[in-house]
Amino acid sequence: MRLVVALATLAILAAAGTGADVLDWSGDVSVQTRWYPESPAFEGQRAGTAGFVAEPTLYADVGPRASVTFTPLHRYDSADSHRTHTDVREAYLLTHGDWGDNAWELRVGVDRVFWGVAELNNLVDVVNQLDLVEHPRDRPKLGQPMVHLTVSGDWGIAESFLLPYHRNRTFPGRAGRLRAGRPIEEDALYESGAEERHVDFAVRFSHAVGALDFGLTGFVGTSREPFFVAGAPSAPPSARDARWIPYYEQIRQFGIDAQLTTEGWLYKVEAIRREGARNLLGREEDYHASIVGLERSLYGLFGTGADLTLLAEWHYDDRGHRATSVWQNDLFIAGFLAFNDVRGTEFVAGILSDLRHDYRALNMELKRRLSDSWSARVETIATLSADPRDLTYDGRRDSFVGVGLTLSF
Amino acid sequence: MLPDRRRAADRPVEPRRRNGLSSPRQGARRVLAFCLACACFASADVRAQDDETPQEKGLRLAQEASARNDGFGDFTAAMTMVLRDRHGRESVRQMRFKVLEVAEDGDKSLFVFDQPRDVQGTALLTHAHINAQDDQWLYLPALKRVKRISAGRRSGSFMGSEFSYEDMSPPEVEEYTYAYLRDEACGDLTCTVTEQVPLDEKSGYSRKVVWQDTGELRTWKMELYDRKGSHLKTLTLENYRQYLDQYWRAGRQTMVNHLTGASTVLEWTDFQFRTNLDDGEFTQTALRRVR
Numbered sequence: 001m002r003l004v005v006a007l008a009t010l011a012i013l014a015a016a017g018t019g020a021d022v023l024d025w026s027g028d029v030s031v032q033t034r035w036y037p038e039s040p041a042f043e044g045q046r047a048g049t050a051g052f053v054a055e056p057t058l059y060a061d062v063g064p065r066a067s068v069t070f071t072p073l074h075r076y077d078s079a080d081s082h083r084t085h086t087d088v089r090e091a092y093l094l095t096h097g098d099w100g101d102n103a104w105e106l107r108v109g110v111d112r113v114f115w116g117v118a119e120l121n122n123l124v125d126v127v128n129q130l131d132l133v134e135h136p137r138d139r140p141k142l143g144q145p146m147v148h149l150t151v152s153g154d155w156g157i158a159e160s161f162l163l164p165y166h167r168n169r170t171f172p173g174r175a176g177r178l179r180a181g182r183p184i185e186e187d188a189l190y191e192s193g194a195e196e197r198h199v200d201f202a203v204r205f206s207h208a209v210g211a212l213d214f215g216l217t218g219f220v221g222t223s224r225e226p227f228f229v230a231g232a233p234s235a236p237p238s239a240r241d242a243r244w245i246p247y248y249e250q251i252r253q254f255g256i257d258a259q260l261t262t263e264g265w266l267y268k269v270e271a272i273r274r275e276g277a278r279n280l281l282g283r284e285e286d287y288h289a290s291i292v293g294l295e296r297s298l299y300g301l302f303g304t305g306a307d308l309t310l311l312a313e314w315h316y317d318d319r320g321h322r323a324t325s326v327w328q329n330d331l332f333i334a335g336f337l338a339f340n341d342v343r344g345t346e347f348v349a350g351i352l353s354d355l356r357h358d359y360r361a362l363n364m365e366l367k368r369r370l371s372d373s374w375s376a377r378v379e380t381i382a383t384l385s386a387d388p389r390d391l392t393y394d395g396r397r398d399s400f401v402g403v404g405l406t407l408s409f
Numbered sequence: 410m411l412p413d414r415r416r417a418a419d420r421p422v423e424p425r426r427r428n429g430l431s432s433p434r435q436g437a438r439r440v441l442a443f444c445l446a447c448a449c450f451a452s453a454d455v456r457a458q459d460d461e462t463p464q465e466k467g468l469r470l471a472q473e474a475s476a477r478n479d480g481f482g483d484f485t486a487a488m489t490m491v492l493r494d495r496h497g498r499e500s501v502r503q504m505r506f507k508v509l510e511v512a513e514d515g516d517k518s519l520f521v522f523d524q525p526r527d528v529q530g531t532a533l534l535t536h537a538h539i540n541a542q543d544d545q546w547l548y549l550p551a552l553k554r555v556k557r558i559s560a561g562r563r564s565g566s567f568m569g570s571e572f573s574y575e576d577m578s579p580p581e582v583e584e585y586t587y588a589y590l591r592d593e594a595c596g597d598l599t600c601t602v603t604e605q606v607p608l609d610e611k612s613g614y615s616r617k618v619v620w621q622d623t624g625e626l627r628t629w630k631m632e633l634y635d636r637k638g639s640h641l642k643t644l645t646l647e648n649y650r651q652y653l654d655q656y657w658r659a660g661r662q663t664m665v666n667h668l669t670g671a672s673t674v675l676e677w678t679d680f681q682f683r684t685n686l687d688d689g690e691f692t693q694t695a696l697r698r699v700r
Contacts, residue, residue, distance in 0.1 A: 152693075157692075211542070263542055307562060344525070406527065
């Protein structure tokens with residue numbers, strides 16, 4: 001990781017030194033605060049937190065068809081030392097060209113990749129690790145070291161990824177909310193002897209044929225989703241302080257995602273088969289999981305300029321109560337109201353209902369631009385109903401109201 | 410007020426113009442003369458033919474205007490959008506635009522947003538189709554996500570402005586029915602006034618009334634009527650410049666909303682034609698590396 005950053009820095013300095021045609025800074029700095037009105041479920045958890053996050057991007061052209069991008073992120077959180085963290089989201093060299101009637105593109109370095117069509121979660125999206133401490137709903141991702149080659153033409157887009165390093169998922173610390181009952185160890189265990197240096201591979205073929213966009217994906221390597229093994233702390237050995245240690249298996253995953261876009265409706269599906277992962281009981285179990293979604297947009301609502309988008313997604317995992325995912329049989333229904341005004345005001349409301357357990361959560365969010373550079377966001381994620389049998393139970397008292405002010409430059 | 414569509418169509422055919430050219434050969438010679446003279450405003454009509462109905466004349470003018478724009482190949486441009494509400498409060502948008510002409514189909518185009526800063530790097534790719542739904546993809550840089558979106562929101566506001574998506578996309582001749590209404594003076598020029606009725610039910614307009622000068626067939630003004638038939642908006646175009654000795658582009662477009670009192674001014678700059686853009690710059694892969 002450090003090597004990649006050093007290389008990226010060097011490349012950027014080289015670009016600056018050779019007088020790159022384009023060299024620009026852009027990005028966001030936000031001040032954020034969250035308030036958790038309910039008393040915490042676990043000792044040490046705080047009622048509120050404040051902090052900031054900065055995510056600048058430096059971009060430089062280093063040739064006619066080559067560029068370097070560097071995007072570091074730093075978050076400071078007043079309550080949770082684990083949420084205070086630094087990451088390199090992007091540090092890559094991009095070059096592209098033509099190859100007969102086809103086009104190629106090569107990205108080398110740290111980058112983020114998005115696969116999928118659903119809104120709540122993307123089953124097929126396995127290249128990057130989640131940066132879980134950032135936001136429970138937005139689910140931003142940690143930068144992933146990779147060599148990413150794309151070849152595209154009239155026949156579609158073929159991508160291959162070589163992933164030489166595994167990133168550990170981030171987890172809240174002892175003082176943080178939205179965490180598991182037991183603290184989670186920062187050092188992880190791996191099934192592979194090569195540990196985090198195991199080289200993973202991924203491929204994707206995607207194409208747009210008329211109204212249909214689809215992707216076929218494959219992944220072989222270290223799982224991004226950990227299984228947790230109970231571990232005694234190094235010292236002192238008291239049962240109350242027992243910890244979870246993340247354990248990353250070697251998996252194979254095949255995925256398909258598709259979206260049919262008609263004039264009024266979007267039809268979406270994501271499905272995976274994963275082999276080699278452990279289920280909640282600690283046994284290896286191959287499984288299927290899927291998401292089926294529908295999206296409908298109503299334009300110019302009630303004669304105003306506002307657009308309303310309604311969304312329904314069903315998330316299913318065939319392991320049922322043995323599923324390690326919180327979405328084993330859940331329905332997500334959301335409405336997205338874009339006022340299309342000068343301020344770009346947007347309101348989102350969504351309800352997630354577990355169809356098997358008695359768990360329901362409400363998500364509401366209001367976003368508005370204050371000026372050309374400043375914008376504000378007010379949000380809440382509230383647990384309406386908690387069920388001890390559900391994996392979300394540890395977060396039952398972590399409903400929150402969050403306010404953020406962002407400066408974009 | 411303008412007559413409604415039915416009445417316009419029923420109106421007796423305009424008296425034939427005596428200076429009109431009736432033989433095709435003469436017409437061809439005339440076009441050649443036009444091309445050589447280049448800035449020729451000599452006559453007030455374009456190959457007007459005898460016994461033409463207002464519908465035929467409207468269609469012919471639209472086809473002619475479209476034909477004159479054919480062969481531009483590609484161009485890039487920068488655009489500043491100033492949004493003004495009825496209290497005069499302003500807000501500015503900046504974006505870059507590039508478009509590639511596609512033979513026998515709609516154009517491929519790309520918008521990249523630079524301002525407001527919170528949407529910086531967001532890009533909209535459109536593959537327009539004639540008489541079929543356009544394909545549209547949105548790139549969201551924060552997620553690095555390319556999302557296929559429904560092109561059904563034609564009547565929706567573009568970036569919160571008074572321009573709708575429909576107003577931002579180049580019109581295709583086949584998407585309207587036409588009726589020539591009259592000739593009238595527009596500034597120093599003479600304009601034909603034509604009514605256009607969108608065939609697409611998703612269009613936000615019941616009809617458009619378009620003023621085009623008779624020499625170069627540039628559009629100078631457009632009145633837009635909503636689905637209820639009310640005069641919703643007026644678009645005026647100014648600061649025309651000619652590129653490659655053929656293609657006229659307006660430097661300023663002003664859209665006024667008569668219902669809300671709000672307005673939007675588009676200032677186009679840095680037009681560059683035939684910059685050797687190719688198909689590969691209008692793909693999903695290219696969209697992901699947009700700057």
